[in-house]
Amino acid sequence: MSKPVCVTFKCFHECFACIRMKVSVALLCCFLLTDGQTEVQDFVANGKNNQPNIWTEVRDIRDMVVELKVKLDMAMKDNAICKNCLKYFPSTEQPKVAFSADLGMRGDLGPQSTEITLTFNNIFTNIGNNYNPATGLFTAPVKGVYYFRFTACGTQIQQSLGASLHKNGQKIVSVGQWRDHNQHRYASNGAVLQLEVGDVVCVKLLPGYTIYDSPDNLSTFKITLFPQ
16 A cells, blocks of 8 residues: 555655746746836836927927028128129129121122222121121220221222221221232221220221222231220
C-alpha cells in the first residue's frame, strides 16, 4: 500500500507546483499590463501637455503678414515718389546717333526746275533710326552738336553738279561744279550744327543741277552726334 501513497503524494506535489507557476505567470501578466497602461496614460497625458498651440502660431503668422503688407505699401509709395522725381532730372545717358548712306540709284538725277529732297536710301548705318530714307529727312532726337557731311558726283559733261544742306528749310551750305569736260566730277561740303529736339536737316538737289550715283556709292551723306 506504500507505493500508491508515494505516487499520490508525488502527483499532488507536481500539481501544486504547476498551479503555483500558473498563478505566478498570471500575477506577472497583471503587473505588466497595469504598468504598461500607466506608461501609456502618462505618454498620452504628456503628449497633450506638450502639443503646441496651433492657434497661437496662426495669430503670429497673421500678424507677420499684416506687418509685411504695411512695409510693402510704404515701399511702393516711395517708389512712386522716386519715379515722379526722376521726371524733373535730365537723363545722363546720351542717345547714340550715327548715319551713313548713299543715294542707292544707278544713273543721273536732274536737272529739275525746282529743288528736290534727295533720299539716301542705301543705308550703311542708321543708329537711332533718326533718318527717314523714304522722305530724306533727319530729325534730331536730342539737343546737341551734330556733324553733317555730304558728297555729290556728276557725270554729265553738259550739265552742272549741285546740292545743298538745309536745316528747317534754310539753306546752310552748298556744293557745285559747272560744266566740265571731265566725265566724273565730285564735290563735298559739311557743317557742324547746334540742333534742338525736332530740328530737321536734309540734302536737296539744286534747281537746274544734276547728281549721279552708281554701284560704287559715289554720292553719300553722313551724320554724327558729338558726345557731350
